[in-house]
């Protein structure tokens with residue numbers, strides 16, 4: 001009863017920020033569109049053990065009991081389906097900094113869900129995996145798929161139509177990503193806490209939700225038509241609108257630092273000089289620059305020179321989850 005899976009991080013271009021309710025179903029208030037990355041991933045092994053009292057998670061060599069409620073939520077859904085009651089030992093490793101706005105919960109919960117399902121010998125569809133992964137972390141529902149992905153809020157109260165779907169394969173438009181790291185610290189306010197606070201206190205939150213359908217439409221059409229300018233337009237506006245809603249929360253949420261703004265200016269300057277690139281920023285101070293195929297070297301050079309940038313990561317677009325039950329048992 002042991003299996004392993006790899007899932008990649010994803011970056012949202014039309015963002016998920018806010019929940020339909022605060023219950024364990026974790027249904028998003030807005031739909032989202034993301035790209036799955038090839039260079040940033042979580043490798044997760046799950047082993048069900050009849051002698052274990054409770055589920056145990058070790059992430060990058062450290063116990064993470066604060067994640068246990070969410071882990072249990074995903075595992076309970078799968079255990080119920082398999083008719084198994086054993087607790088599980090979960091060992092997960094990220095090949096990138098955890099909790100610094102690089103979507104480690106997305107790859108982590110997607111990998112956990114896939115590995116647990118494989119360990120229980122279940123054969124869920126990708127859609128079913130996406131629904132379970134959502135209940136660990138909303139963005140994890142998208143990391144089940146590769147390339148360009150759209151997450152739907154759905155309308156059913158039980159969340160059975162709130163899942164992600166593949167929009168277009170990575171090969172159809174191999175965009176590139178450059179991440180400018182401006183801190184190595186874990187963020188102070190998690191996405192979960194930040195979006196809950198924004199929804200409860202920000203006067204701009206209703207405006208943010210009202211923009212969602214038109215932004216999804218523009219994002220979807222820009223991707224299917226490979227219209228870089230239109231995608232840049234909607235992604236930057238959508239990102240700033242999310243941060244505007246967060247900044248207007250009480251107390252205010254400001255996820256950026258000085259280097260984040262300097263990177264944003266550098267990306268705008270690059271675009272003014274003809275480089276097809278746009279920025280997006282999640283609930284942390286790292287700036288993510290998305291560029292057209294073959295452009296990431298110029299973007300990497302420009303962002304490396306920005307004062308306050310500690311490191312720069314590059315990635316292409318990658319596949320969805322991969323399970324490999326043989327990999328760990330061979331060790």
Ligand code: DP6
Nearest residue numbers: 012015016137138139191192282283
């Ligand atoms: C800003 O998926 O981490 O990255 O569902 O509470 O786990 P939970 O939130 P999470 O939020 C991601 C927020 C975001 C935007 C996005 O990825 O769409």
